[in-house]
Amino acid sequence: MLERSADSGAAGDLTAPAVPDTTRGAGGRVRRVSLRARLRRDWQLLLMTVPAIGLLLVFHYVPLLGNVIAFQDYSPYVGIKDSPWVGLANFQWLVLDESFWDATLNTLTITAFQLVFYFPVPIVLAILLDSVVRPRLRLLIQSVVYMPHFFSWVLVVTLFQQMFGGAGLLSQTLRDHGYSGLDIMTNPDTFLLLVTGETIWKDAGWGAIIFLAALAAIDQNLYEAAAVDGAGRRRRLWHVTLPGLRPVVVLLLILRLGDALNVGFEQFFIQRDAVGRDAAEVLDTFVYWRTLLTGEWSYGAAAGLVKGVVGLILILVANKVAHRFGEQGIYKRS
């Protein structure tokens, strides 16, 4: 992250503000100015931030406060002010709710599976792309592999269905050759493979960007020196390339761990009915189905709040660990 805020400045810092935090007048003077003078000087800048700050307040911070309904028996007809307070009752129900734990388990399983089978793919892809010497060819391949990132999940899932569904290309080909058809899209047993495959197809190329940047930053002289010392391709990969990638890999790994409760919403929402709840219900979809379809607003808010708080703790812990490794602080994929 570019500039972290005052509260987390203590641990060893690669992330000091990009520009010294001083008051700079028109001529580059550096000195303290009175509030009134600063207002006269900066009112235009302040005015410019009003729309964005306003939107964030209304659609981020007001809902944040709205989480108080997790401690109520909220009814939209009565409103937040007059709904009865129930303390931690919703959370007690949540702890006893088996389907909540099932959703949590599914979420963590998917995260773990993707850590093993998705996470390394962009790294390998980046190393592969980086080894393409001809710039035009490389640009072409890069453009192709980045592209699916910009397709919607509905589109990606639909494409997969056309390839691997019951009426899809794979089944069709199998049937043409006398085998029975195969429907991967509705099989709960292979769901983990399916969602990971989809994620790789959609996002591995895009995910490679950051590793490509890290590769480009490796000093070419290191390769030359290693080669002069008699290191072959494989040893240069091991002793130069991988150490060069290490900081970024460690950082992204830790951040992914901090983000363990987020596996993406739409991908699972779309496929939940086809595959069934047992395999495809994750925390986000749990909140949705339990609330908007049954009207148990407070219960859903409680589940969402638990997820948010645990997620926050995980991110802060991950950030601490990142600092411990001497890496940069928080940055999160949008």
Next chain:
Amino acid sequence: MNAASWAERPSLIGRTGKAVVLTAIVVAVVFPVYMVVLTSLSTQEAVTRAGGLVTVPGEMSFAAYEELFAGGVVTRAVLVSLGVTVAGTFISLTVTTLAAYGLSRPGSLLHRPLLFLVLLTFLFGPGLIPKYLVVSGLGLIDSYWSLILPVAVTAFNLVVTRAFFLSIPGEVTDSARVDGASEFTILRRIVLPMSRGVIAVIGLLYAVGYWNAFFDAVLYLNDTAKWPLQLVLRQYVYQGQSMFVGQSADAAAAGRSLPPNLAIQMSIVVIALVPVLFVYPFVQRHFTKGVLIGAVKG
């Protein structure tokens, strides 16, 4: 990067292996798209003969597209998605660049608290339910604004843009300021023209977000007549529902009732895909120029 003199020539096996793997990757991305486009352009007979998706070009026909654009569900959904995308991207870019510029002078009044407010949104999502309650409390249910306002500013894009503005040397803008130009003028006349790359990238990110809007529409639009394209895509292609179902009264009255044959289904997929394919090449060169990476790494 050119091969340096010290590098040994790669072995034939190594080079072939790499070429095979890279080709396979490119084919894996391109092939599904190719088949979908081809099927959407094929006649009913060609689709029947292929027994499904068409892989070898046969008789071509624009019949599916003509039918879809003759009015009815898909035509309307395309207009909705286009409208939301254009209006949303315009609003997002305006709001984001204004705020990014407003926050690009460390030491200005309230700079730190406001920046903190923006960065804090990274850490903690407000949660689905309270957000829904706010949107519905504002009376935005079944309004297209519900697809725009809640997502009009993302902290990530704001921070990326601000990082770019920060990298512009102060001398460039100082002289204009001495000449009495307002901050708005400086932003419009000096800063924005220097920032085409970053504007293109965040514009693409926003536009793709609006075009792909799916879950917000599920949440906030109960009226199926207002559905954007992605919901139509899910209903008629992924779920394969007959086009009669869920069609609104006035569309049914207009007499358009389409059985979703494969060519028509694939045409819907292509329509959802084409704007991305069309805009993407103009923007993607900025990715490699490192606009995003530079900002992310700070």
